[in-house]
Amino acid sequence: MVTETQRLELRAAIAIGLSASLTRLICLTLGMEDIPAAFGVVVAVLVIRPDFYRWPSLLYPVLLLLAGLSMTVGLGVRWMFPAAPEVWWFGVVGVLMQLFAVALPANLALLNNAVAAAGVLPLLGPSATWSGLGQQLVAIALGLAIGTALQWGLTPAGYGKAAPTGGPEGQDPPLAERYRLALSSGFFWRKLVLAALALAIGKGLGTATPKYLYFGVVLLLNDSIGATLARVKDRMMGVTLGILMPLLVFNTIGINSVGLALAMGGSAALVSVLNQGPYLRTALISTGVAFAGYGPLIAWYIPNRWIAYLLGSTVALLSGLLLFPNSALSRYRELLDQKGPESNELLQKLYPEAREEAAWLGQRLPSRD
Numbered sequence: 001m002v003t004e005t006q007r008l009e010l011r012a013a014i015a016i017g018l019s020a021s022l023t024r025l026i027c028l029t030l031g032m033e034d035i036p037a038a039f040g041v042v043v044a045v046l047v048i049r050p051d052f053y054r055w056p057s058l059l060y061p062v063l064l065l066l067a068g069l070s071m072t073v074g075l076g077v078r079w080m081f082p083a084a085p086e087v088w089w090f091g092v093v094g095v096l097m098q099l100f101a102v103a104l105p106a107n108l109a110l111l112n113n114a115v116a117a118a119g120v121l122p123l124l125g126p127s128a129t130w131s132g133l134g135q136q137l138v139a140i141a142l143g144l145a146i147g148t149a150l151q152w153g154l155t156p157a158g159y160g161k162a163a164p165t166g167g168p169e170g171q172d173p174p175l176a177e178r179y180r181l182a183l184s185s186g187f188f189w190r191k192l193v194l195a196a197l198a199l200a201i202g203k204g205l206g207t208a209t210p211k212y213l214y215f216g217v218v219l220l221l222n223d224s225i226g227a228t229l230a231r232v233k234d235r236m237m238g239v240t241l242g243i244l245m246p247l248l249v250f251n252t253i254g255i256n257s258v259g260l261a262l263a264m265g266g267s268a269a270l271v272s273v274l275n276q277g278p279y280l281r282t283a284l285i286s287t288g289v290a291f292a293g294y295g296p297l298i299a300w301y302i303p304n305r306w307i308a309y310l311l312g313s314t315v316a317l318l319s320g321l322l323l324f325p326n327s328a329l330s331r332y333r334e335l336l337d338q339k340g341p342e343s344n345e346l347l348q349k350l351y352p353e354a355r356e357e358a359a360w361l362g363q364r365l366p367s368r369d
Contacts, residue, residue, distance in 0.1 A: 008156070009272035012050040015154045016284065017265025019044040019147045021257040026142060032135050035125055040139030042288035044147035045264050046281060050272075052155045053163035060144050066104075066111060068137055070097060070118035075133050078122055086123070087200040093119045094195030094218060102182045105172045113219050116195070124211065186324030187223050194221060194319055198312070205311060208304035216312015221319060226328035226353030228320045229360055232313040238282020239309050241274070242267050246290035263287055328353035329361075336366060 023044040027037035047055065074093045081088070097119040101112040121136065122128040152160065172178070182188045198217040202210025220231045245266040253259045267287040271280045320326075332354035335343050351365075358365040 006272060008052060008159075009050050009277070010269065011154050011156065012048055012052070012151075013265045013268035013272065015048050015147075015150045016045045016268045017261035019048060019143075019150045020264035020288075021261035022150070023139075023143050023146045024260055025257045026146070027139050030138075032139055033132075036132070036135040036139040038288060039121070039136050040143035040146075041260065041264075042285060043140050043143030045268075045284045045288065047144055047147035048151045049163070050268075050277065050280065052151065052159040054152070054160055055148070055163055060148075062108065063111070063114070063144065064137065064141060066108075066115055067118045067140055070100065070115050071122055071133055071136065073097070073100070074119045075122035075128055075130065078128055079130075087203060089123050090120060090199040090214060091196040093123065094198065094214075095192055098188070098192050098195050099179075102178055102188075103175060116218055117215070120214075187326060190319055190323045191218075191221055194218065194315070198315070201315060202308065202311070207308045207311060209308040212305050212308035213312040213315070216309045217315050217319075220313055220316040224326045224328035224331075224353050224357075225317075225320050226355070226357035228316055230353065230356045232317060233356075234279055234282050235309060236306075236313060237276065238279040239286045239306060241271055241276060241279055242283035242286025243290060243305070245270060246287055250290070263290075327357065329357035329363075329365075333366060 020041045023040045024037050027040050032040075049055070073096055074089075077093050077096070078089055094116070097116045100119075101115050104111065104115070122133060173181070195218050198214040199210055201217070202213035205213070207213050216235065220228060220235055222228045222231055245263045249259050249263040249266065253262075264284065264287055267283050268280060271277060271283050276283075328350050332347065332350045335347050335350070355365050
């Protein structure tokens with residue numbers, strides 16, 4: 001018996017496949033190269049929500065603005081220092097993106113990783129130009145528009161409400177105070193240092209795809225050990241699920257608009273069939289980057305990419321354990337003995353991270369009596 005959730009996920013898989021194919025087709029028709037088209041495709045599939053809620057309208061201009069600013073910084077560093085080694089570009093841009101993320105208000109904190117990723121996009125290819133950056137931003141805008149239009153068009157009756165707003169309440173501290181707090185935090189300095197050294201670590205370890213190790217370190221490292229563990233699980237599961245369909249489709253019928261629709265929609269359907277919905281976004285990103293400039297997936301690509309992510313996860317976890325460790329499980333246990341609404345709110349916030357730590361340690365997460 002097919003459930004209502006499964007019907008929704010099937011609709012979402014169809015929308016995802018169509019948006020990927022249509023975005024790539026329009027981008028190439030407009031004369032864009034494969035890399036900008038790939039950016040547009042990934043954005044188009046990620047903007048589609050399997051629950052068919054609608055994103056806040058302000059999301060679109062904010063995303064474009066942040067992407068444009070971040071990519072301008074990355075390209076600017078590369079343009080000003082063309083003779084500098086690649087590890088230097090990544091190190092400088094990685095640090096600048098972490099500093100930039102501090103300036104974001106708390107209700108945009110979920111975009112911190114988007115900022116970190118967008119900043120190094122101009123560093124991924126063998127060359128980068130300002131006109132190419134313009135193409136990439138146009139492709140991202142097209143992806144946002146096409147993905148949103150297809151989701152709206154395929155939204156079943158009774159769905160399509162505005163997404164519930166989340167994020168902390170109250171006013172943000174002044175900008176100067178935010179930077180003071182960040183620069184006095186051991187966790188922030190840990191992330192700055194690792195952002196600067198991540199690519200160098202990947203090259204030093206001799207990985208075949210050191211840039212994946214870079215993303216594994218910078219995007220996975222989080223405040224607490226539990227939050228980092230949760231991101232590691234998400235990344236490794238998502239990468240594994242997201243590479244299966246490109247391996248089957250691209251090596252069978254090649255990379256084209258039909259193949260891309262089958263690969264993207266197939267990844268979404270596979271995640272649904274295996275009941276692994278929490279890993280959908282990471283799986284779609286994994287499927288998307290599989291065709292971005294690589295051509296057919298040759299034999300070494302998948303195991304080496306998986307190994308690079310695993311090494312990046314290991315570096316992120318070791319740094320979290322050895323440098324300014326912050327255990328959500330320990331803080332959760334301490335708060336259990338405190339009373340009052342504030343402690344209840346903090347317990348609720350810490351619960352997912354503490355549960356992750358407890359699960360990895362094989363322990364039972366205690367509860368308040």
